[in-house]
Amino acid sequence: MTTLNQLTVADAAAKLANRECSSEDLVAAVLASIAQHDQQVGAYLTVDAESALAQSRAADAARAGGDIRPLLGIPVGMKDLLNVQGQPCTCASKILKGYVAPYDATAVAKLRAAGAVILGRLNMDEFAMGGSTENSAYQQTRNPWDLSRVPGGSSGGSAAAVAADEALATLGSDTGGSIRQPAGFCGCVGLKPTYGRVSRYGLTAFASSLDQIGPLTKTVRDSALLLGAISGRDPHDSTSLDAPVPDYAALLGGDLKGLRLGLPKEYFIDGLDAEVEAKVRAAVDQCRALGAEIVEISLPHSKYAVAVYYIIATAEASANLARFDGVRYGLRVDGEDPIDQYGKTRAAGFGQEVKRRIILGTYVLSSGYHDAYYLRAQKVRTLIRRDFDTAFEKCDAILTPVAPTAAYQFGEKISDPLKMYLGDIFTIPVNLAGICGVSVPCGFTSEKLPVGLHIVGPALREDVILKIGHAYEQSTPWHKVKPEIRGQKSEVSGQ
Amino acid sequence: MNSPDKIDVRYVAHLARMHLGDDEVARLQPQLEQIVGYVRQLDELNVDGIEPTAHAIPVQNVFRSDDVRPCLDHDAVMRNAPQAREGQFIVPKIIE
Numbered sequence: 001m002t003t004l005n006q007l008t009v010a011d012a013a014a015k016l017a018n019r020e021c022s023s024e025d026l027v028a029a030v031l032a033s034i035a036q037h038d039q040q041v042g043a044y045l046t047v048d049a050e051s052a053l054a055q056s057r058a059a060d061a062a063r064a065g066g067d068i069r070p071l072l073g074i075p076v077g078m079k080d081l082l083n084v085q086g087q088p089c090t091c092a093s094k095i096l097k098g099y100v101a102p103y104d105a106t107a108v109a110k111l112r113a114a115g116a117v118i119l120g121r122l123n124m125d126e127f128a129m130g131g132s133t134e135n136s137a138y139q140q141t142r143n144p145w146d147l148s149r150v151p152g153g154s155s156g157g158s159a160a161a162v163a164a165d166e167a168l169a170t171l172g173s174d175t176g177g178s179i180r181q182p183a184g185f186c187g188c189v190g191l192k193p194t195y196g197r198v199s200r201y202g203l204t205a206f207a208s209s210l211d212q213i214g215p216l217t218k219t220v221r222d223s224a225l226l227l228g229a230i231s232g233r234d235p236h237d238s239t240s241l242d243a244p245v246p247d248y249a250a251l252l253g254g255d256l257k258g259l260r261l262g263l264p265k266e267y268f269i270d271g272l273d274a275e276v277e278a279k280v281r282a283a284v285d286q287c288r289a290l291g292a293e294i295v296e297i298s299l300p301h302s303k304y305a306v307a308v309y310y311i312i313a314t315a316e317a318s319a320n321l322a323r324f325d326g327v328r329y330g331l332r333v334d335g336e337d338p339i340d341q342y343g344k345t346r347a348a349g350f351g352q353e354v355k356r357r358i359i360l361g362t363y364v365l366s367s368g369y370h371d372a373y374y375l376r377a378q379k380v381r382t383l384i385r386r387d388f389d390t391a392f393e394k395c396d397a398i399l400t401p402v403a404p405t406a407a408y409q410f411g412e413k414i415s416d417p418l419k420m421y422l423g424d425i426f427t428i429p430v431n432l433a434g435i436c437g438v439s440v441p442c443g444f445t446s447e448k449l450p451v452g453l454h455i456v457g458p459a460l461r462e463d464v465i466l467k468i469g470h471a472y473e474q475s476t477p478w479h480k481v482k483p484e485i486r487g488q489k490s491e492v493s494g495q
Numbered sequence: 496m497n498s499p500d501k502i503d504v505r506y507v508a509h510l511a512r513m514h515l516g517d518d519e520v521a522r523l524q525p526q527l528e529q530i531v532g533y534v535r536q537l538d539e540l541n542v543d544g545i546e547p548t549a550h551a552i553p554v555q556n557v558f559r560s561d562d563v564r565p566c567l568d569h570d571a572v573m574r575n576a577p578q579a580r581e582g583q584f585i586v587p588k589i590i591e
Contacts, residue, residue: 102571196552209550238557239550307534318511325512327584332577338587343514352522355513360527362511363502376537378547383540385548417526418533434551459552 004029006165006482009074009222010249016063016073023056023063023073026168027117030075034120034166037485042141043151043161045080046088047120055117062115071229072115077170079158080121081128082213083202084108087118091204092136093126095349096330105202106237107171107213107230114229122157122170126351127321128178128206130154131423134414135353143186144483145449149407152182158216159186163483169217169226173203175210176309177403177427180439183216184402184452187441187478189469190216191223192427194459195434196241198227199234207316208239210309210431219479220440220470224248227462243460251463252470257291259468262395264299267426273405279451280401283442283472287399290471297391297398301383305429306421308384311364311377312432318361324349356417385433392458397465400426402439402452426454436462440469441478450478502527 004026007015015021031049038044052075059073078084081091083101090096108118125135133141133156141156143149144164151160155172159182162170172179174192183190191214198213205211215226228249233242263284268277288294326332326345333348335341350358364373391398403423413420430437435458442453453472457465473479504523508515515523569582578585 099575100571102567102575194552195550196554235559239552239554241552241554301540304537304540307537310530311534311537322512326577327586329575330577335587338589339512341587342512343509346512347514347516350513352519355515355519356523356526358511358513359504359507359523360530363507363527363531366507366510373534375547376542377534378549379542379545380537380540381548381551382545383542385551418529421530432548432551 005033005168007168008218009071009169009225010219012074012168013070017068023059023117024053026073027052027056027075027119030119030167033164037164037166040142040147040485041144041160041164041166042139043122043157043164043166044077045090045092045121045123045138045157048087052117052119059115059117067115069115070225071111073117074115075117075119075168076111076226077120077122077158077161077167078108078118079124079155079170079172081124081173081204082108082171084118088121089204090138091127092124092138093349093351093354094137094331095324095345099329103202106199106234108202110230110232116229119167122155122161124157125154126354127204127317128154128173128175129317129353129357131177131181131420132414133157134410135351137351140410143407144485145187146407146447149409149449150185152185152407154178155216156182159183159188159190162186162188162216162218164485165482169215169222171213171230172216173211173213174431175207175313176431177424179214179216180427180437180452180454181403181424183439185407185450187450187481187483188216188218189220189223189441190214190439191227191462192430192437193227193231193462194241194436196239197436197460197462198230199232199237199240201234201236205320207313208320209316210313220438220466220473221249221252223438224252224466241460246463248463248466252467254467254471255291256287256468256471259292259397260295260395261287261292261468262295262297262391262398264297264302264391264398264400266299266302267400271404272401275445276401276405276451279443280399280453283453284399286475287468287472290475292468295395297394299387299391299429301380301387302429304380305384305432306425308377308380308432309424309428310360310421311373312381314357314361315365315374316361318358318365321354321358353417381432384429388429388433388435388458397468398456400454400456402426402454406445406447406449406451430456435459436465438465438469440473442476443478502531
């Protein structure tokens with residue numbers, strides 16, 4: 001039997017509308033699931049149950065009064081770098097221990113305006129720097145499909161919570177793959193919207209020319225529902241685009257006839273796991289069977305994307321993280337003078353990966369090196385963007401793997417930063433080009449680990465990649481298979 | 496200027512206003528040089544005449560009207576201050 005916490009957002013909204021359950025029932029079921037599983041999974045840093053239940057009761061009262069907003073009473077979990085008024089926002093860093101957000105991020109405010117219940121703080125790599133959530137200063141998050149493996153990252157808590165039915169849906173952030181890769185590792189749907197589609201106001205900045213907020217969900221339809229709720233121009237974020245927000249969920253449906261899908265010849269590389277490649281190629285065949293035309297394309301500069309990314313992202317991070325100096329918020333370690341105070345505070349407050357990236361970013365921007373590294377990287381970024389412009393003349397969307405491997409064991413890559421960075425090779429080019437991409441489950445390895453299909457679209461064509469993802473998902477069984485946690489096996493049948 | 500791939504980690508850490516222990520410098524030195532060695536592959540591309548990309552979506556000169564609007568609650572902001580008095584942040588003495 002399906003319990004309420006296992007529902008999709010769309011199904012829960014229907015049940016609420018039909019008065020088959022209340023928002024309080026829904027939130028209580030999610031809280032019970034957290035109590036039951038999160039000891040093992042470790043997705044949440046904090047859960048304010050009292051606040052969530054109070055919000056749910058308010059939603060139920062509103063519904064009794066005739067309120068029919070689409071997300072009314074639906075609980076949504078938040079990655080710990082999105083500000084929620086009155087809640088902690090630590091970015092999984094010791095330097096922000098005890099910080100209480102004085103305002104709502106715009107994405108959070110928009111979800112509230114749509115009626116959603118804001119629930120819990122989800123674990124992540126410190127300041128979103130990492131691909132396994134092992135860089136959290138607070139706790140490990142385990143992959144619900146195999147507790148000895150990482151959930152991916154940096155939005156590892158957001159993905160694990162959805163996979164473990166400890167949330168109906170969550171928000172994460174994606175700078176180089178931080179939504180799509182954990183979604184792939186945990187078998188859920190993760191969307192990185194076009195740069196500017198969603199306001200970043202209230203998202204703690206990592207790399208400002210790359211960061212985007214997006215949803216992690218159980219289905220493509222839920223992804224469309226949440227994207228519609230959080231998108232749009234915001235005066236608080238000058239990079240947010242003044243483009244109409246379509247009803248993404250209403251645009252789903254139909255087959256893939258008339259769509260051309262590009263397969264980049266450079267992306268089926270050495271180092272791509274054979275099982276992952278087989279699953280992705282089978283997904284490509286399935287898209288063909290659904291009516292799509294598959295065309296070969298070329299993205300010749302993508303092989304430079306990781307190098308470009310680790311210059312641009314670290315440079316921007318070194319500037320953005322300068323604000324953590326012990327003056328206005330967070331940790332302070334006293335020093336003899338202000339400079340000594342900054343140095344001691346930052347030494348004590350930041351973890352190893354954050355320090356590594358601040359040093360690298362400061363180095364590539366430093367006098368004498370700026371042109372050789374940063375400016376050159378920005379120019380190669382132009383070449384990577386042009387590759388996509390050219391490719392999208394031949395196709396409507398691009399299919400690739402999300403990551404070269406399925407979820408790996410704890411400790412496997414953490415000691416070798418470069419190896420960890422190369423895990424983002426398929427997702428990073430999308431951030432550099434500012435376009436959109438979605439990870440959709442496309443099967444399991446022989447060890448029953450999820451594999452993700454990465455569907456990439458042109459700027460502001462989330463409607464296209466969601467339509468493709470939805471058609472693929474609805475023709476395959478993968479999204480209905482649930483992980484076994486603590487020896488409990490359950491499969492949800494039908495929708 | 497140093498040789499291109501030799502990083503003076505202590506100097507860069509000073510620029511970043513971040514103290515590092517000897518053990519951290521020893522660990523970071525080879526890691527950073529490995530990463531910088533990797534990113535040097537960009538040198539093989541000819542980028543003459545290529546415009547740099549600062550933002551992927553070209554949006555420029557975003558203005559708003561200069562109106563008085565509500566700001567964050569002062570007390571809620573100051574509650575996060577490590578040290579504060581009378582609504583002000585306290586910092587170490589800068590000028591003797």
